[in-house]
Amino acid sequence: MKFVKWQWLTTSLMALAVAMPMHASAQEELNVYSARKAQLIAPLLEDFSKQTGIQVNLITSKADALLKRLESEGRRSPADVLITTDAGRLHRAKEAGVLQASISPELLKKVPASLQDKDGLWLGLTTRARVIVYAKDRVNPQDLSTYESLTDSKWKNKICIRSSGNIYNQSLVASMISHKGEEATAEWAKGLVANMARKPKGGDRDQVMAVAAGQCDLAVVNTYYLGQMLNGSDEAQQEAANQVAVFWPNQKDRGTHINVSGIAITKSAKNIESANKLIEFMLSKPAQEWYAKTNNEYPVMDGVEPSDTLKSWGEFHSDHLNLSKLGELNPQAVKIMDRANWR
Amino acid sequence: MTKSPKFWLLSTLLLAFVLTIPIWVLASFVFQFGNDNWQHLLDTLLPEYIINSLVLMFGVAFGTLLLGVPAAWLISHYQFTGSRWLHWALLLPLAMPAYISAYTYTGLLEFEGPVQSALREVFGFGVSQWFPEVRSLGGAVLLFSLVLYPYVYLLSRSAFGSSSQKALEVSRTLGAGPVKSFFQVALPMARPAIIAGVTLALMETLADFGAVQHFGVDTFTTGIYRTWSGLDDTNTAMQLSLVLLSFVGILILVERWSRQQQRYYVGDVKTDASDYVQLTGKKNVFAFAVCFLPILLGFLVPSGQLLYWSLTTAETNLNSDFFELTWNSFSLALITAVATVAVAVFLAYAKRMSNLSRVKQFVQVAHLGYAVPGTVLAIAIIIPLAWFDKTVDDFFYENYEISTGLILSGTLFALVFAYMVRFLSVALQSVESGLARIKPSMDDSARTLGASSWTIMGRIHLPLMHTSLITALILVFVEVLKELPTTLILRPFNFDTLSIKAYEMAADERLADAGLPALLIVLTSLIPVIILSKLMDKRSG
Numbered sequence: 001m002k003f004v005k006w007q008w009l010t011t012s013l014m015a016l017a018v019a020m021p022m023h024a025s026a027q028e029e030l031n032v033y034s035a036r037k038a039q040l041i042a043p044l045l046e047d048f049s050k051q052t053g054i055q056v057n058l059i060t061s062k063a064d065a066l067l068k069r070l071e072s073e074g075r076r077s078p079a080d081v082l083i084t085t086d087a088g089r090l091h092r093a094k095e096a097g098v099l100q101a102s103i104s105p106e107l108l109k110k111v112p113a114s115l116q117d118k119d120g121l122w123l124g125l126t127t128r129a130r131v132i133v134y135a136k137d138r139v140n141p142q143d144l145s146t147y148e149s150l151t152d153s154k155w156k157n158k159i160c161i162r163s164s165g166n167i168y169n170q171s172l173v174a175s176m177i178s179h180k181g182e183e184a185t186a187e188w189a190k191g192l193v194a195n196m197a198r199k200p201k202g203g204d205r206d207q208v209m210a211v212a213a214g215q216c217d218l219a220v221v222n223t224y225y226l227g228q229m230l231n232g233s234d235e236a237q238q239e240a241a242n243q244v245a246v247f248w249p250n251q252k253d254r255g256t257h258i259n260v261s262g263i264a265i266t267k268s269a270k271n272i273e274s275a276n277k278l279i280e281f282m283l284s285k286p287a288q289e290w291y292a293k294t295n296n297e298y299p300v301m302d303g304v305e306p307s308d309t310l311k312s313w314g315e316f317h318s319d320h321l322n323l324s325k326l327g328e329l330n331p332q333a334v335k336i337m338d339r340a341n342w343r
Numbered sequence: 344m345t346k347s348p349k350f351w352l353l354s355t356l357l358l359a360f361v362l363t364i365p366i367w368v369l370a371s372f373v374f375q376f377g378n379d380n381w382q383h384l385l386d387t388l389l390p391e392y393i394i395n396s397l398v399l400m401f402g403v404a405f406g407t408l409l410l411g412v413p414a415a416w417l418i419s420h421y422q423f424t425g426s427r428w429l430h431w432a433l434l435l436p437l438a439m440p441a442y443i444s445a446y447t448y449t450g451l452l453e454f455e456g457p458v459q460s461a462l463r464e465v466f467g468f469g470v471s472q473w474f475p476e477v478r479s480l481g482g483a484v485l486l487f488s489l490v491l492y493p494y495v496y497l498l499s500r501s502a503f504g505s506s507s508q509k510a511l512e513v514s515r516t517l518g519a520g521p522v523k524s525f526f527q528v529a530l531p532m533a534r535p536a537i538i539a540g541v542t543l544a545l546m547e548t549l550a551d552f553g554a555v556q557h558f559g560v561d562t563f564t565t566g567i568y569r570t571w572s573g574l575d576d577t578n579t580a581m582q583l584s585l586v587l588l589s590f591v592g593i594l595i596l597v598e599r600w601s602r603q604q605q606r607y608y609v610g611d612v613k614t615d616a617s618d619y620v621q622l623t624g625k626k627n628v629f630a631f632a633v634c635f636l637p638i639l640l641g642f643l644v645p646s647g648q649l650l651y652w653s654l655t656t657a658e659t660n661l662n663s664d665f666f667e668l669t670w671n672s673f674s675l676a677l678i679t680a681v682a683t684v685a686v687a688v689f690l691a692y693a694k695r696m697s698n699l700s701r702v703k704q705f706v707q708v709a710h711l712g713y714a715v716p717g718t719v720l721a722i723a724i725i726i727p728l729a730w731f732d733k734t735v736d737d738f739f740y741e742n743y744e745i746s747t748g749l750i751l752s753g754t755l756f757a758l759v760f761a762y763m764v765r766f767l768s769v770a771l772q773s774v775e776s777g778l779a780r781i782k783p784s785m786d787d788s789a790r791t792l793g794a795s796s797w798t799i800m801g802r803i804h805l806p807l808m809h810t811s812l813i814t815a816l817i818l819v820f821v822e823v824l825k826e827l828p829t830t831l832i833l834r835p836f837n838f839d840t841l842s843i844k845a846y847e848m849a850a851d852e853r854l855a856d857a858g859l860p861a862l863l864i865v866l867t868s869l870i871p872v873i874i875l876s877k878l879m880d881k882r883s884g
Contacts (some may be wrong), residue, residue, distance in 0.1 A: 040842075059835070060843075073732075078748070165565065201558075205852045209454075215454055225852060227535075232853075236455070331576070335387075338383065343561065
């Protein structure tokens with residue numbers, strides 16, 4: 001009988017102990033909600049803490065979940081800063097009313113206008129391009145031109161691309177809607193599906209592997225995955241990446257589709273000064289170079305050298321579409337892909 | 344201090360209410376009308392979501408029965424090569440999260456993977472034309488069957504082991520052969536336990552997101568996520584979740600119905616070595632194969648791949664961070680397991696003691712949480728917790744000008760609560776089946792001798808059902824350790840677990856780097872699985 005009572009007591013004590021909120025010290029702090037995975041943000045945050053003495057607390061999760069959390073927590077949210085890996089989600093955060101316009105004007109000036117919100121609620125930190133890669137031995141790059149031309153019948157059963165559930169594809173289709181309209185995009189999506197070599201599956205690296213293995217000739221992938229494959233420790237991936245080359249689509253017209261990882265200050269933020277210090281730090285040369293090197297992403301700042309891998313792919317002309325559009329058009333993009341049977 | 348029915352009624356009502364808050368939050372979305380997304384879904388993907396989910400369920404039901412029941416039967420009645428260690432090794436796949444097993448199998452068997460590449464080297468390109476596609480509905484059925492059959496095995500083994508022994512002896516004495524005895528006596532008697540096991544496996548299948556997404560199989564769960572994230576439509580997503588829950592409601596009803604058809608109370612029957620039939624020759628080989636195959640494919644192959652990945656990346660990855668991750672995962676799982684089983688015991692008791700149908704219904708509802716996809720559950724928990732925090736904060740601010748901020752949201756409490764909602768069903772299945780085997784006449788005798796309810800519970804029931812309790816503890820522990828979406832969404836600042844680490848690496852398409860945290864999940868889960876089997880050994884040994 002005693003045993004039972006003790007069991008209940010310890011259980012309730014344990015429940016109490018875990019219910020205690022983490023206590024904050026008096027030190028200057030900054031709370032970060034990040035959709036960028038820990039391995040791609042934590043090292044920089046540590047450097048930032050060392051430099052400034054500001055203690056950074058981090059939660060990483062999916063962007064949608066962080067947004068939902070921000071919305072529900074409202075003005076009581078502990079978050080000061082939101083970091084995402086695509087502009088669409090930052091736009092959603094703006095629409096949901098969980099951001100405030102507190103990024104300092106000097107910082108906004110540093111970043112190209114197309115890579116930030118028009119009301120200054122968020123800005124891009126790094127960019128990446130969604131490009132066409134082709135099998136060097138089987139494809140003549142002169143046969144390639146635009147995303148649109150991927151529907152050409154000569155590419156029948158030759159294209160690999162990941163599923164429509166992926167945000168990168170959703171953004172690409174959203175950019176297409178913005179430039180070409182819904183109807184033309186719907187036609188394009190159908191044409192692309194008709195040319196797919198296999199049912200969409202796997203991630204971007206899987207598409208490159210499939211091209212190297214001969215299952216398809218072309219793949220649509222983000223540049224940094226290719227960069228990571230080239231610089232990673234996995235020999236099979238390195239070998240596969242060496243068998244493909246990058247083609248920059250739409251160089252003669254609107255430019256290659258890009259997206260950003262970006263940052264915003266939340267409405268509930270209590271440490272606005274520290275938040276601005278973090279943004280300044282993320283735009284600094286060392287941080288920008290770190291992303292170029294570690295994740296093969298392009299710096300948003302002029303005058304920062306991209307990594308050797310990035311340089312080897314050459315210069316390119318990027319789509320100057322305001323990235324807020326990607327967020328606005330995301331639901332339409334998904335519907336178009338659904339109707340086109342893009343899995 | 345015998346409690347009145349009213350005590351049980353009120354306390355169960357309160358507890359059941361708190362535990363089902365997320366379900367009520369979900370239900371409230373029924374009334375949110377809005378846009379044409381339902382029409383869009385009906386026109387495009389919904390039929391496929393439904394068909395895929397149904398095929399997956401039937402396939403997994405069949406697969407887990409096929410893998411779990413024969414193995415349980417062989418282990419509880421025969422002796423053959425390796426039967427001693429196969430007996431506990433059959434539980435090993437419990438430690439393998441479905442999504443991680445999915446990563447390893449695609450890594451191995453895909454077009455670009457080592458198996459197909461090697462086959463192509465030897466037999467030419469044609470091999471890949473007929474090689475079955477791993478990332479398919481069929482692949483998903485196999486995968487789930489391999490990681491979920493231990494539920495069926497565990498529950499049917501205990502049913503075969505204890506309750507059917509005497510009846511079988513009678514049946515054999517009356518001249519029925521082993522096959523006939525199995526189908527006409529043992530199987531019907533074990534049916535409630537077997538169906539309980541299948542139900543758990545199916546609930547888990549329906550709630551899974553990671554593995555089906557990785558396999559490119561569109562199910563209800565991936566549809567819910569796509570609607571929420573891609574279409575930016577929480578309402579429709581939550582309504583879809585309710586449809587999913589109604590599937591599960593039916594599942595639970597079937598399970599209950601099956602259980603009510605029969606009620607056996609059998610005391611603990613000790614089996615001794617002479618009860619086992621020694622197998623030889625071909626039969627021996629066959630029995631070994633039947634029991635070893637699920638372990639090989641459900642545990643050894645994926646673990647081998649994880650180990651290989653871990654070794655290739657150990658140099659860069661193995662550092663002190665992993666101790667913290669392991670400790671976080673372990674302590675969180677332990678706290679949750681203890682708390683959840685305590686609540687399960689209470690609810691199971693309320694059902695037994697009160698004998699009120701209302702109480703039974705309340706407890707029934709508490710099972711639903713297991714089938715809510717983790718992402719949906721997390722949202723359905725954020726909403727009420729944030730509301731609670733807001734209300735408290737407003738109250739203190741208005742009256743005392745103190746802002747209490749967030750009290751529950753974003754704390755470990757929110758996380759433990761979410762796990763409890765999700766995994767209570769697992770604990771209840773085990774505790775209830777343990778309790779059900781104790782004859783009510785025993786309670787009556789004890790009461791006649793003047794024992795109170797608490798005494799009966801502490802002195803008679805808990806000792807008698809300690810195996811069930813430990814089973815429940817371990818199942819919840821392992822579930823929490825493997826869990827991903829809820830942890831990802833609800834965890835507090837600076838609190839990462841092994842499954843988060845594995846996910847972040849895998850989501851970044853760094854499967855090899857995901858190997859080490861995944862392997863550590865498996866190793867940490869092994870500790871309780873081995874304890875469980877030792878305890879079971881003692882019991883039947």
